[in-house]
Amino acid sequence: MARNIKLRIWRGDSTDGGLKDVVVEANEGEVVLDVIHRVQATQMGDLAVRWNCKAGKCGSCSMEINGKPRLACMTQVASFGEEETITVTPLRAFPVIKDLVTDVSFNYKKAMEVPAYEHPKELAPGQARMQQIDVERSQEFRKCIECFLCQDVCHVVRDHEENKKSFAGPRFFIRIAELDMHPLDMLKNRKKTAQEEHGLGMCNITKCCTEVCPEHIKITDNAIIPMKERVADIKYDPARWLGSKIRRREGL
């Protein structure tokens, strides 16, 4: 059954902007992205919103709904109270282009800074074989849809713009973890660079990235903390360091 809901949408660009109130019709089962589209079609023809799949798989419609970073296509209107005003704002950690669309190129720059997988020289393409249990571990990280909600919610860059230079963010920590846990990856210094170049030590594991992940990836428990422990192995654990020098075990 259709009903009218109160929506407050941030309108503006990089120079100025503010919240605009609208009342719009919402049908049963609709998500926030549906009602934003209705506003666009009926009241604000020039409203900018990024979207694509409407199925929670492309990561395009990331925005902040009532202050929480979420996918608009996966947020049911019915999850809010009938009298509640739904406030929709762009991702706070990234510069606004227009209305609900932000410039997320920070993430692409960070992606380029993570060295790619390095294949063993002795294996020709097509010869590599991996066991299922080794594949499963990194499979979880491959679910990432790059919605950048984790990057947006992370207070290291959300509240401290100056940290953007030295902090890759949770999305890229799972990428680094995936590669460091890869049995065939031959690049040796991932742990060291994770700490010294990508800012792993800046993370204080408050788990907000895990809380907002629409793919339910256990970013903190399965990627960031294991990477912190791996960094501790090489940088902060004299016993492990000595052991590695004596026994020279590489790539366990």
Add this chain to the structure above:
Amino acid sequence: MSFVVYATFRAFEGANYYKDHLISPFYSPCLSEACLPEATILGFTPVSAEIFNFALSPALIILIFPLGFRMTCYYYRKSYYRSFWMSPPACAVAEPHKKYTGETRFPLIFQNSHRYFFYAGLVLNVILSYDAIISFKNPEGKWGHMSVGSLVLLVSSTLLWFYSMSCHSCRHTIGGRLKNFSKHPVRYKLWSWVSVLNHSHQRFAWYSLAAVAFADIYVRQVATGAWTNFYFF
């Protein structure tokens, strides 16, 4: 917070920690010369009763290890960074600090020592389990008796094992650091089990904290004579 206040009071009290084969987990192992002889492990008391003319409570010698273990625990870190340091106060809520360097500098860089406190915690768990076993004696020292105190110590030491075994450093040590699970099937299996426990690390953290506090309260009440330790058989 109330636990911290109570634990501080108990750590400095230096008394009422032993009665009829029940020893408080705050005071075990009792390593000070000030310890009651029956509370020590085979009379092993390597630490002086006084330091710089100040009486040293036996609890202060060992509490540094569980304190360090919990302070550097990944779960507690999340908890106190949010609630006390407000970094951040909650997800997507602005933090009040002008500058942020995370765990890259002194003193927070010492959070990386968690594994050492984990190892120390394992030793303490063995000793506390030994204490729980010893409590199955009656006041005359005969085996095969069980009291409410035995149950309290047993539950407390068991929950401490669960807390330690679900720890992220344990998960890493036991198999997390491997690149190739398929080449280490035993460690992979152990890692899988620890991973299951790890999901409930937060729960074990609180349950074990409450159980240890209650075990100490129970032993103290029995030692002061306020409560009678009831024997089932």
